[in-house]
Amino acid sequence: xxxxxxxxxxxxxxxxxxxxxxxxxxxxxxxxxxxxxxxxxxxxxxxxxxxxxxxxxxxxxxxxxxxxxxxxxxxxxxxxxxxxxxxxxxxxxxxxxxxxxxxxxxxxxxxxxxxxxxxxxxxxxxxxxxxxxxxxxxxxxxxxxxxxxxxxxxxxxxxxxxxxxxxxxxxxxxxxxxxxxxxxxxxxxxxxxxxxxxxxxxxxxxxxxxxxxxxxxxxxxxxxxxxxxxxxxxxxxxxxxxxxxxxxxxxxxxxxxxxxxxxxxxxxxxxxxxxxxxxx
Amino acid sequence: xxxxxxxxxxxxxxxxxxxxxxxxxxxxxxxxxxxxxxxxxxxxxxxxxxxxxxxxxxxxxxxxxxxxxxxxxxxxxxxxxxxxxxxxxxxxxxxxxxxxxxxxxxxxxxxxxxxxxxxxxxxxxxxxxxxxxxxxxxxxxxxxxxxxxxxxxxxxxxxxxxxxxxxxxxxxxxxxxxxxxxxxxxxxxxxxxxxxxxxxxxxxxxxxxxxxxxxxxxxxxxxxxxxxxxxxxxxxxxxxxxxxxxxxxxxxxxxxxxxxxxxxxxxxxxxxxxxxxxxxxxxxxxxxxxxxxxxxxxxxxxxxxxxxxxxxxxxxxxxxxxxxxxxxxxxxxxxxxxxxxxxxxxxxxxxxxxxxxxxxxxxxxxxxxxxxxxxxxxxxxxxxxxxxxxxxxxxxxxxxxxxxxxxxxxxxxxxxxxxxxxxxxxxxxxxxxxxxxxxxxxxxxxxxxxxxxxxxxxxxxxxxxxxxxxxxxxxxxxxxxxxxxxxxxxxxxxxxxxxxxxxxxxxxxxxxxxxxxxxxxxxxxxxxxxxxxxxxxxxxxxxxxxxxxxxxxxxxxxxxxxxxxxxxxxxxxxxxxxxxxxxxxxxxxxxxxxxxxxxx
Numbered sequence: 001x002x003x004x005x006x007x008x009x010x011x012x013x014x015x016x017x018x019x020x021x022x023x024x025x026x027x028x029x030x031x032x033x034x035x036x037x038x039x040x041x042x043x044x045x046x047x048x049x050x051x052x053x054x055x056x057x058x059x060x061x062x063x064x065x066x067x068x069x070x071x072x073x074x075x076x077x078x079x080x081x082x083x084x085x086x087x088x089x090x091x092x093x094x095x096x097x098x099x100x101x102x103x104x105x106x107x108x109x110x111x112x113x114x115x116x117x118x119x120x121x122x123x124x125x126x127x128x129x130x131x132x133x134x135x136x137x138x139x140x141x142x143x144x145x146x147x148x149x150x151x152x153x154x155x156x157x158x159x160x161x162x163x164x165x166x167x168x169x170x171x172x173x174x175x176x177x178x179x180x181x182x183x184x185x186x187x188x189x190x191x192x193x194x195x196x197x198x199x200x201x202x203x204x205x206x207x208x209x210x211x212x213x214x215x216x217x218x219x220x221x222x223x224x225x226x227x228x229x230x231x232x233x234x235x236x237x238x239x240x241x242x243x244x245x246x247x248x249x250x251x252x253x254x255x256x257x258x259x260x261x262x263x264x265x266x267x268x269x270x271x272x273x274x275x276x277x278x279x280x
Numbered sequence: 281x282x283x284x285x286x287x288x289x290x291x292x293x294x295x296x297x298x299x300x301x302x303x304x305x306x307x308x309x310x311x312x313x314x315x316x317x318x319x320x321x322x323x324x325x326x327x328x329x330x331x332x333x334x335x336x337x338x339x340x341x342x343x344x345x346x347x348x349x350x351x352x353x354x355x356x357x358x359x360x361x362x363x364x365x366x367x368x369x370x371x372x373x374x375x376x377x378x379x380x381x382x383x384x385x386x387x388x389x390x391x392x393x394x395x396x397x398x399x400x401x402x403x404x405x406x407x408x409x410x411x412x413x414x415x416x417x418x419x420x421x422x423x424x425x426x427x428x429x430x431x432x433x434x435x436x437x438x439x440x441x442x443x444x445x446x447x448x449x450x451x452x453x454x455x456x457x458x459x460x461x462x463x464x465x466x467x468x469x470x471x472x473x474x475x476x477x478x479x480x481x482x483x484x485x486x487x488x489x490x491x492x493x494x495x496x497x498x499x500x501x502x503x504x505x506x507x508x509x510x511x512x513x514x515x516x517x518x519x520x521x522x523x524x525x526x527x528x529x530x531x532x533x534x535x536x537x538x539x540x541x542x543x544x545x546x547x548x549x550x551x552x553x554x555x556x557x558x559x560x561x562x563x564x565x566x567x568x569x570x571x572x573x574x575x576x577x578x579x580x581x582x583x584x585x586x587x588x589x590x591x592x593x594x595x596x597x598x599x600x601x602x603x604x605x606x607x608x609x610x611x612x613x614x615x616x617x618x619x620x621x622x623x624x625x626x627x628x629x630x631x632x633x634x635x636x637x638x639x640x641x642x643x644x645x646x647x648x649x650x651x652x653x654x655x656x657x658x659x660x661x662x663x664x665x666x667x668x669x670x671x672x673x674x675x676x677x678x679x680x681x682x683x684x685x686x687x688x689x690x691x692x693x694x695x696x697x698x699x700x701x702x703x704x705x706x707x708x709x710x711x712x713x714x715x716x717x718x719x720x721x722x723x724x725x726x727x728x729x730x731x732x733x734x735x736x737x738x739x740x741x742x743x744x745x746x747x748x749x750x751x752x753x754x755x756x757x758x759x760x761x762x763x764x765x766x767x768x769x770x771x772x773x774x775x776x777x778x779x780x781x782x783x784x785x786x787x788x789x790x791x792x793x794x795x796x797x798x799x800x801x802x803x804x805x806x807x808x809x810x811x812x813x814x815x816x817x818x819x820x821x822x823x824x825x826x827x828x829x830x831x832x833x834x835x836x837x838x839x840x841x842x843x844x845x846x847x848x849x850x851x852x853x854x855x856x857x858x859x860x861x862x863x864x865x866x867x868x869x870x871x872x873x874x875x876x877x878x879x880x
Contacts, residue, residue: 004281004545006535006547007506007535007545007546007547008547010535010547011491011506011547014491014492014504014505014547015491015601017492018491018492018560018601039535042535043494043504043535043547044494044496044504045494045496045500045502045549046496128340128342129340129341129342132339135339135340135341136338136339136340138367154364155667155668156363156364156366156367156584156668156671157367157370157668158366158367158370158657158659158668158671159370159371159653159654159657159659159671160371160506160654161598161599161657161658161659162598163598163659163661163666163668165596165661165663165666166666167666178340179340179342179351181342183344192536
């Protein structure tokens with residue numbers, strides 16, 4: 001039985017596709033974007049827009065394999081925007097230091113893809129419960145010509161009315177899963193028996209002391225709660241090998257989902273600062 | 281699932297209250313709790329918010345307690361961010377309005393209460409916070425409570441609960457306070473967990489606004505949209521607006537597959553029996569139950585842009601899935617938030633609330649907001665800046681200005697609201713409909729006696745007393761019966777506008793005529809009472825011998841015998857054959873629920 005959140009997400013997906021001219025669905029191969037793509041198929045009976053993958057070059061190999069199979073099964077059109085290309089173009093400089101993260105660089109690559117493909121809408125699986133700055137997002141979040149988010153000037157959203165008016169070169173980030181929690185995502189995955197990358201399920205993996213993937217590290221029984229850039233996404237100790245076990249784990253855990261993300265830990269306003277500059 | 285907002289002035293402690301709620305229920309992730317220095321920081325997620333120690337934008341929090349799921353919108357208290365408060369409140373089931381015990385009810389408290397009332401938020405909780413700073417004194421709480429009721433009693437709010445709390449100390453948030461033994465009501469959390477939830481959506485009038493047409497391949501064409509209200513099944517007849525084409529629903533596809541029935545809130549795909557032209561913006565309704573249509577609308581407007589309203593200037597109107605050009609033709613008045621006085625105005629500025637007349641370039645298909653928030657709500661967008669400049673609630677169709685002028689002299693120098701204030705009850709029209717002999721007049725007379733005994737101003741109208749005077753020129757043809765009902769409705773309106781509880785008893789067999797009578801009266805004040813008495817019983821009673829004559833063919837077109845009676849689809853009260861006392865009790869209850877009579 002579909003629940004209210006599904007109906008709500010489908011409503012906003014349809015608004016996005018009906019009101020925007022050239023939307024794309026941001027696809028990372030993570031659970032949220034997988035769920036979003038499935039909802040898209042429920043809304044339109046096919047995928048009405050291309051998938052856009054921002055490739056940091058620091059992917060878990062499983063994610064890429066999963067992505068390619070997914071694209072085939074959904075008969076999707078895939079656009080890949082590579083951070084490496086931005087580095088080669090000189091629009092992005094690689095971070096210095098021992099574990100350079102390409103997380104911040106993604107924003108530049110993403111905006112370059114928006115311009116290149118003349119996109120006016122990016123559908124994303126971000127949820128308000130992930131992080132404090134995201135808790136302030138609207139369903140339709142306006143970005144100016146420079147791709148910037150101006151949190152103080154957000155358009156109000158009254159009832160379910162969507163104001164998607166925009167000038168050329170502006171775009172919207174659309175978050176149909178705004179009201180979902182991590183638990184809702186997994187309940188949906190369970191309800192529709194959706195396949196997700198094996199990284200989400202516990203098995204012995206080599207990790208370092210911060211539980212980041214590390215071939216030199218020791219073996220531990222872990223799984224990933226989020227899948228991002230491999231250099232900054234930490235695992236959690238877990239025995240959950242199935243969707244049901246993950247649901248049980250989430251219902252009893254008290255740690256936050258993004259607590260494993262080194263990129264969010266850098267400062268109080270880390271996410272907000274990245275979002276202002278165009279991060280997803 | 282409970283969607284609720286917190287509102288109140290700056291520094292009343294909204295964010296702290298939420299932090300306390302989550303903290304005491306152990307709903308804060310352990311790694312987040314570790315770095316926390318102030319409970320308010322849990323929701324104040326923006327840098328400016330932490331630096332200025334205020335809330336700027338709505339923050340949403342999600343939690344689940346014993347099977348009830350909560351979506352909380354923490355909204356800003358600063359007047360300049362009222363639009364963000366509106367964003368949170370427009371979809372809320374409940375609002376927690378905070379007041380600082382030291383400051384009492386402020387202008388901002390009244391503003392938020394007024395907005396909640398206009399938006400139709402059904403449940404309000406007044407949380408008197410910082411009780412610790414006034415030594416938990418009962419009389420401080422009581423004084424604030426009284427101030428609040430003095431204001432709120434003049435508004436339309438279905439339910440109000442007041443709770444004394446201290447968010448900082450945790451009193452009456454999750455745990456019962458040890459400092460306020462004089463308070464025996466629920467804690468805030470207890471109330472949130474147990475408050476009865478009705479749906480915000482109208483469950484009766486089927487409406488669906490097409491968002492797009494889905495055509496994945498040659499052989500499938502579906503109309504995609506959300507059921508805004510009511511319910512629909514395959515095989516039912518529908519009309520597509522504005523084309524006014526009629527067809528039948530073939531299948532309904534939901535996210536999980538085909539459905540036997542779709543209900544309000546669901547996103548579905550409809551396929552139709554035959555190919556009909558439809559596109560984004562098409563409204564689908566049951567043929568027998570269609571929305572109102574008008575190009576001129578009477579609207580309550582909350583202005584949310586720094587640039588004031590400009591009359592006779594184009595705006596985009598967002599309504600259901602349509603975008604329509606419109607202008608504000610006239611500002612009727614601006615509402616003073618504190619006194620609720622209607623002040624003459626030429627414009628509305630940021631955060632002001634008023635009544636306007638909109639004129640649209642095409643007909644709008646709507647229901648009054650009080651009846652259906654999905655088809656009664658609208659937003660205005662500035663075509664240059666693209667800002668969302670106003671939120672609007674449709675009250676009804678507006679007359680065009682020429683007709684308005686003709687009606688103005690009618691408007692009494694003492695208006696209905698003044699009369700209502702003095703007499704202590706509101707005006708309404710009770711429209712009793714049913715077959716001849718169903719007991720309309722008898723019931724109306726008995727009710728009138730009870731109301732009279734309670735010092736209410738009443739006014740009785742029935743078919744017979746009008747037929748002998750005002751309508752003595754009318755024959756009994758179909759057209760004349762319509763005219764009979766029209767005149768009756770006009771007389772009811774005059775008495776209503778003079779503050780009376782009007783008891784109108786007319787067979788009024790046609791839904792269209794009853795609908796027209798309804799449209800003459802302010803939304804929410806026309807109460808259709810259907811006496812559902814079986815024809816056999818009416819025949820048996822036949823108090824005036826009319827059925828016998830009709831059966832002998834002496835009276836042509838007699839309702840129930842040789843002319844149809846269209847049963848009301850959604851009467852405010854449906855009375856089956858039952859003892860008179862029970863019907864009277866149900867009527868009195870209805871008048872109290874609708875706030876026509878004060879609570880006893």
